[in-house]
Amino acid sequence: MKFIVDQQVEDIELPENLKLNTFLQEFHSDCKSPECKFGFYGFAFGQSPFHVPKMVQNALIQNASNGKYAAVPGVEDLRVAISEYNKHYFHMDVDPARIYVGPGTKELIYNLLEILHGTVILPTPAWLGYLPQIRFLKKNYHMLPTRSNKKITPHDLKKLSLRLHDRQKILIFNNPNNPTGLVYNKRELEEIAEVCREQNIIVISDEIYAQTTYEFENFVSMGKIYPEGTFVTNGLSKSHAAGGYRLGYVIFPQHALDVRRQFKKILATEYTAVTTPIQHAAIAGFQVSKEMDEYFRITRKIHEIMGQYVYEKLHEMPGVKTTKPQATFYLLADFNQFSPEFNASKIDTSQKFSETLIQHPYHTAIVGGDSLVLERTDYSARMAFVDYDGEKAFNNYLDNAPKTHSDRLEFVKTNAPRIISGLNMIENYFDHLLKNAHSQIKYNSSEVPISN
Ligand SMILES: Cc1ncc(COP(=O)(O)O)c(C=O)c1O
Numbered sequence: 001m002k003f004i005v006d007q008q009v010e011d012i013e014l015p016e017n018l019k020l021n022t023f024l025q026e027f028h029s030d031c032k033s034p035e036c037k038f039g040f041y042g043f044a045f046g047q048s049p050f051h052v053p054k055m056v057q058n059a060l061i062q063n064a065s066n067g068k069y070a071a072v073p074g075v076e077d078l079r080v081a082i083s084e085y086n087k088h089y090f091h092m093d094v095d096p097a098r099i100y101v102g103p104g105t106k107e108l109i110y111n112l113l114e115i116l117h118g119t120v121i122l123p124t125p126a127w128l129g130y131l132p133q134i135r136f137l138k139k140n141y142h143m144l145p146t147r148s149n150k151k152i153t154p155h156d157l158k159k160l161s162l163r164l165h166d167r168q169k170i171l172i173f174n175n176p177n178n179p180t181g182l183v184y185n186k187r188e189l190e191e192i193a194e195v196c197r198e199q200n201i202i203v204i205s206d207e208i209y210a211q212t213t214y215e216f217e218n219f220v221s222m223g224k225i226y227p228e229g230t231f232v233t234n235g236l237s238k239s240h241a242a243g244g245y246r247l248g249y250v251i252f253p254q255h256a257l258d259v260r261r262q263f264k265k266i267l268a269t270e271y272t273a274v275t276t277p278i279q280h281a282a283i284a285g286f287q288v289s290k291e292m293d294e295y296f297r298i299t300r301k302i303h304e305i306m307g308q309y310v311y312e313k314l315h316e317m318p319g320v321k322t323t324k325p326q327a328t329f330y331l332l333a334d335f336n337q338f339s340p341e342f343n344a345s346k347i348d349t350s351q352k353f354s355e356t357l358i359q360h361p362y363h364t365a366i367v368g369g370d371s372l373v374l375e376r377t378d379y380s381a382r383m384a385f386v387d388y389d390g391e392k393a394f395n396n397y398l399d400n401a402p403k404t405h406s407d408r409l410e411f412v413k414t415n416a417p418r419i420i421s422g423l424n425m426i427e428n429y430f431d432h433l434l435k436n437a438h439s440q441i442k443y444n445s446s447e448v449p450i451s452n
Contacts, residue, residue: 012136020044020128024358024365033360040358041422042387044365046178046330048241049390050302053285053295056240060281070273072264074101074249078279081286082249088288090210090221098252100263101282103274105208105233105248106133109172111266112204112231112250113137115259118168121160121201123152125332125372125380127178140166143373150180150323150332154191161199169201173222176209179372179382180332181307181325183213186220193226203230208248211239211296213327214304227254238328239296240285241390247274247282298397299390303329305402306385306419309412313423314383317430322383329386332372335379338430342379344437349376357429364425388416 014022024044073079079096086092102108110133113120120134120141134141144160146152152173161169173192176183184192196203205222213219223232235248252260267273285292307325314322319337335342335353347353350369357364369378393415402411413420 013132020367020371023354031360031363036360036363038363040363040365041418041425042365043381043383043385043422044367045386046384047243047386048238048299048329049386049388050241050299050394051391052242052245053240053292055289055291056236056242056281056285059284060277063277063280066276066280068276070276070279072268072273074099074274075276075279075283078283078286079249081283084288085286086221086251089216090219090224092221092224092227092251094223094251098254098256098260099249100252100260100267101247101249101274101279102267103246103248103271104237104243105206105235105250107246107271108233108248108250109133109204109206110137111263111270112233113139113170115262115266116168116170116202117166118170118202119164119166121157121164121169121171122373123171123173125150125179125369125374125382126172127174127206128367128371128373130172131373150177150182151184151188152192154195157192157201158195158199161195161201167200169199171196171201171203172206173203174206175222176207176213176219176327178209178328179330179367180323181328181330182323183219183326185218186225189220189222189225193222193229196226196229201229202253205230205232207232207234208238209328210234212300212303212329214300214307215326216296216300219327223251229253236282236285239299241299242285245278245281247278298394300327301401302390302393302397303327303385305408305411306388306416307331308408309416310383310385310419310423314426317427319430330382330384333366333381333383335381335430338433339377339379341433341437345433347433350374350379350381351376353379354381357426362425362429364422364429385416385419387418387422 078101079099082099083094083096086094106129113133114137120139121144122130122141123144123146142160144152144156203222203226207221210219221232223230230253232251233248236245237243311322311324311331314320314333321334323332325331347356354366354368357366367382369380370376372382374380396415402408
């Protein structure tokens with residue numbers, strides 16, 4: 001039997017997350033060294049290391065018997081809980097009618113892009129999930145590269161927008177940002193919003209990392225600054241360490257009644273509603289409670305400790321620049337200073353950089369620049385700092401919260417030894433790369449650690 005797949009699907013490139021999985025598996029299974037058995041130092045995957053909060057787990061168990069379909073926009077109590085959550089944490093007063101629940105923000109962003117007319121503006125570097133969606137939907141799009149501080153500027157946004165002759169433009173705005181870990185402040189948001197108003201740009205504000213902002217009181221949602229034009233998306237995946245639950249929500253702009261109606265049609269056509277027991281579990285996660293508040297506080301503190309450690313270590317390596325994360329569990333490291341040495345070792349793309357770093361003896365996984373919608377020759381990489389047992393670290397933090405800088409160092413040593421070893425590997429990699437380039441000796445791969 002020969003199956004014919006629709007040409008439109010055949011033409012789609014493998015999404016970056018799948019590419020990344022395949023790439024890591026292939027490179028690793030090719031490794032013959034016994035040292036490969038331990039796996040690899042994981043700076044690549046963006047998954048929270050913590051446990052799903054116990055009250056969310058319990059609510060899921062208690063609702064396991066609920067097999068009925070839920071209403072298309074979501075269970076009413078959940079939409080009310082999400083509204084309360086937004087009021088409490090993000091100071092936004094949102095009528096539950098403006099909130100729709102879907103199977104993850106990724107799907108919701110895709111659905112928004114399906115129904116919204118307009119050219120998409122994609123700031124780069126970007127999370128690897130957006131571009132495959134935009135391409136699949138065959139939408140017109142333009143990149144908006146950020147400058148050295150890795151944030152878009154109102155000036156650049158306006159300049160690009162003036163070149164686009166669409167009646168409506170869609171800015172995909174990810175704040176806090178994956179891969180940089182940076183957070184836009186209120187003034188920056190206001191300036192961007194001003195351009196959006198003037199240029200008729202609507203915003204999909206992907207705020208999935210909002211709750212991880214280290215100085216949480218400083219986080220401001222674009223939905224508060226530009227309520228008439230912003231679709232805010234958020235969910236359980238990062239804040240509640242529950243990516244596998246597949247639950248996200250979108251807050252529609254004020255007065256966007258018709259868009260909501262159209263969106264409902266899409267949801268009903270594509271997936272009817274999110275799993276009912278999961279929606280009930282999410283109620284426990286979004287309802288404002290002491291237990292959840294404590295969970296958010298501790299998990300964001302631990303992300304901050306790990307982020308600060310990785311940032312400091314990378315900065316100790318001469319020539320390496322990185323963003324200083326203010327949220328999330330990522331930073332963007334810039335290894336472009338080593339371009340001459342990369343080229344001397346015939347590592348001429350960021351893809352080859354990640355390939356040589358995963359190989360023996362380094363066993364270290366990162367997300368290279370081309371997966372972040374950067375040039376193939378941009379040796380920047382996203383480094384996630386989540387390769388540790390989150391539940392253990394959480395309990396250790398509860399028992400004895402580190403207070404001083406040396407306490408925090410000790411905390412990393414005790415709880416995240418793989419992060420420490422992985423960073424040492426990166427240091428070794430660059431030592432070898434420099435030696436290799438400077439000695440100008442042609443090695444063969446069995447003699448040297450950098451394979452060409
Ligand atoms: C920036 C960003 N947006 C969205 C998502 C996907 O979130 P969800 O699990 O809700 O689909 C991720 C996951 O890595 C992400 O990093």
